[in-house]
Amino acid sequence: MATPELDEATLQGQxxxxxxxxxxxxxxxxxxxxxxxxxxxxHSHGGATTLSQIASCIDGGSGTSSPDITTLARIMxxxxxxxxxxxxxxxxxxxxxxxxxxxxxxxxxDSEQTLAxxxxxxxxxxxxxxxxxxxxxxxxxxxxxxxxxxxxIWDLASENPEFNRLFNDGMACTSxxxxxxxxxxxxxxxxxxxxxxxxxxxTGSLISExxxxxxxxxxxxxxxxxxxxxAPPYDGVCHIGGNMFQAIPDADAVIMKWILxxxxxxxxxKILRNCRKAIPRGKGKVIIVEVVVKPDGNGPFDDTGFxxxxxxxxxxxxGKERTEVEWKRILEQGGFCRYRIINIPALxxxxxxxxxx
Ligand SMILES: C[S@@+](CC[C@H](N)C(=O)[O-])C[C@H]1O[C@@H](n2cnc3c(N)ncnc32)[C@H](O)[C@@H]1O
Numbered sequence: 001m002a003t004p005e006l007d008e009a010t011l012q013g014q015x016x017x018x019x020x021x022x023x024x025x026x027x028x029x030x031x032x033x034x035x036x037x038x039x040x041x042x043h044s045h046g047g048a049t050t051l052s053q054i055a056s057c058i059d060g061g062s063g064t065s066s067p068d069i070t071t072l073a074r075i076m077x078x079x080x081x082x083x084x085x086x087x088x089x090x091x092x093x094x095x096x097x098x099x100x101x102x103x104x105x106x107x108x109x110d111s112e113q114t115l116a117x118x119x120x121x122x123x124x125x126x127x128x129x130x131x132x133x134x135x136x137x138x139x140x141x142x143x144x145x146x147x148x149x150x151x152x153i154w155d156l157a158s159e160n161p162e163f164n165r166l167f168n169d170g171m172a173c174t175s176x177x178x179x180x181x182x183x184x185x186x187x188x189x190x191x192x193x194x195x196x197x198x199x200x201x202x203t204g205s206l207i208s209e210x211x212x213x214x215x216x217x218x219x220x221x222x223x224x225x226x227x228x229x230x231a232p233p234y235d236g237v238c239h240i241g242g243n244m245f246q247a248i249p250d251a252d253a254v255i256m257k258w259i260l261x262x263x264x265x266x267x268x269x270k271i272l273r274n275c276r277k278a279i280p281r282g283k284g285k286v287i288i289v290e291v292v293v294k295p296d297g298n299g300p301f302d303d304t305g306f307x308x309x310x311x312x313x314x315x316x317x318x319g320k321e322r323t324e325v326e327w328k329r330i331l332e333q334g335g336f337c338r339y340r341i342i343n344i345p346a347l348x349x350x351x352x353x354x355x356x357x
Contacts, residue, residue, distance in 0.1 A: 029078050030107075031123040034116045038076075039100060039107035042085070048097040051076065113180070114173050121170025122311075126156070126163060130314040137313065144314050153315050158226040168203045168227060175205035175257065178289060178346045182206075183213050185344030189287065189352060190214050197222050197251040197278065199244050199271070200259040206289075207255070208234035220249050244271050248278040257289035257348070261308070264318025265330050272334025276355050288351040292341060293323045301347040308347075327351055 006014070033039065041057040042049045054076075055067040076098060080087045084107075086099045106115045121127060130144035137144050145153050157164040183190075190196075190210060197220040198207040204221035211219040215236060221228065225241030233239075240249050245267070248254065254275045260268045275286045291305045305321055312319035322330070324341065331339050336353035343349050 025078070026082060027119075027123050029075055029082070030084065031119055032075055033079060033084065033104075034107050034109075034119045036072075037109060038085075039104040040109050042098055042100055042104075043108055047099045048088070049099070050095040050097055052095065054098065113177055115177065117166075117169040117173040118171075121166050124166060127315065131310075134310075134313065143317050145316070152317055154224060158224065161230070164226060164230060168230060171202045171258070172205035175202065176209065178257065178344075178348055179206060179209040181344040181346035181348075182210070182289065182350065186287075186342055186350050189342070189350070190217070193217055193253045195220070195251040196253050196255055197240075197249050199248055199254055199256045199275065200262075201255075201257075202227060203231035204228075204234055204237050204239060206257055208237050210255075211236040218251075220251055222249055244274060246274075248274045250278050252280065252283070253285050253287060254278060255287040255289065260288060260330070261290055261312055261321055262316045262319040264320070265333075267318065268330045269334045272330065272336060276335040279355070281355070281357050284355060286336060286353045288327075288353060289348045290327075290351060291321045291347060292327065292349045292351070293321045295323065304347055 036058050038054060041054050044057075045053060051069060051073055055069045055072055058067040058072075060066050076085060076087070079085050080098070083101055084103050086101055087096050088099070089096050105111070106113070107119070108114050109116050126149070129148035133144040133147040136142075136147055143152060145151075145156075149156055151159075153167075157167055191214065193214075194216070195218040196207065196210065198204070199222050201207050201221040201223055203223075207219040207221045211217050211234070217236070219234075219237040220240055221231065221234075221237050222240045222242060222244070223231075224243065228239040228241045231239050242249070244259075256271075256275075260271065263271065272286070276284075279285065291301075291308055293305045293309065294302055297305070309321040312321065320326075327341075328339070331337070331351075331353050335355055337356045339351055339353040341349050341351050
């Protein structure tokens with residue numbers, strides 16, 4: 001029997017499936033570029049770097065081996081196609097030279113504004129394993145991370161210092177990236193605060209940057225004990241270990257970045273109620289730095305909001321990304337009936353919430 005000819009749309013559909021089937025190739029190529037520090041090598045040459053110059057700066061796997069330049073060339077060809085790097089072929093027939101793009105500047109390890117530690121963290125086998133458990137979660141419920149590792153993410157971090165470091169470093173770099181956006185888009189929101197507690201602040205990257213920009217603010221970095229124990233000291237920041245489900249240290253205002261998205265609605269309401277107890281009546285506020293999902297949004301970060309929602313399926317217990325309507329509901333139940341959303345130039349927005357009293 002003759003095979004029916006495929007119409008254009010069906011063929012296009014097939015092409016899409018091939019593309020999605022291998023989407024992981026994008027993240028794996030990106031991860032290898034970060035591990036090999038390719039962006040840093042090109043940057044240190046001032047741009048326009050040949051493949052052999054890149055290779056000569058890569059440490060061989062064992063003491064005697066030298067980099068496999070053919071594999072490197074193939075990874076670079078792929079990343080040029082993805083517009084992570086550029087390549088130029090000199091007219092004199094010389095070796096092609098590679099350069100950075102607006103994307104690869106985010107891969108620089110030694111830059112203040114880098115996503116390199118986050119790429120290494122999210123693409124680590126321990127954090128990727130739960131993604132393989134989605135269908136099992138649909139069929140039988142439960143927590144993907146626990147199915148993959150037998151325990152939840154914060155328990156693994158408390159038992160495994162290497163994983164704790166990988167996770168905290170990944171989060172810390174995203175805080176540095178978002179701080180610039182907060183400081184530029186939310187200036188007046190911070191200037192009137194005397195003390196600020198970052199709840200689930202990780203190793204203190206966000207609060208330390210805020211205190212650096214507003215030295216009058218007394219900063220508290222509050223997180224689980226195993227996290228603050230590994231945190232570096234910062235001027236003007238006091239690290240406090242504890243459990244936000246029990247109590248939150250008192251301050252004029254609470255900031256929380258990427259905390260509530262880790263939890264289901266009931267847990268968020270408990271955290272918000274504890275925030276309310278920690279801030280002064282009448283003038284306290286909570287500054288929530290989170291994604292606000294826009295179901296029909298087509299801004300540069302809107303698609304990533306949906307990816308983060310699945311990330312929460314992979315890594316959290318009941319966490320999710322929320323639309324404005326969903327945020328409003330948990331804020332009200334947590335005791336914060338007034339709020340405003342401030343768009344900042346970042347993946348996240350600021351939700352500034354005020355208590356009812
Ligand atoms: C997704 S990370 C966000 C870290 C930081 N806010 C940031 O955005 O870089 C969530 C943080 O919540 C902390 N955390 C989890 N459970 C907690 C609890 N019960 N009390 C305090 N912190 C907690 C974790 O240790 C982790 O640092």
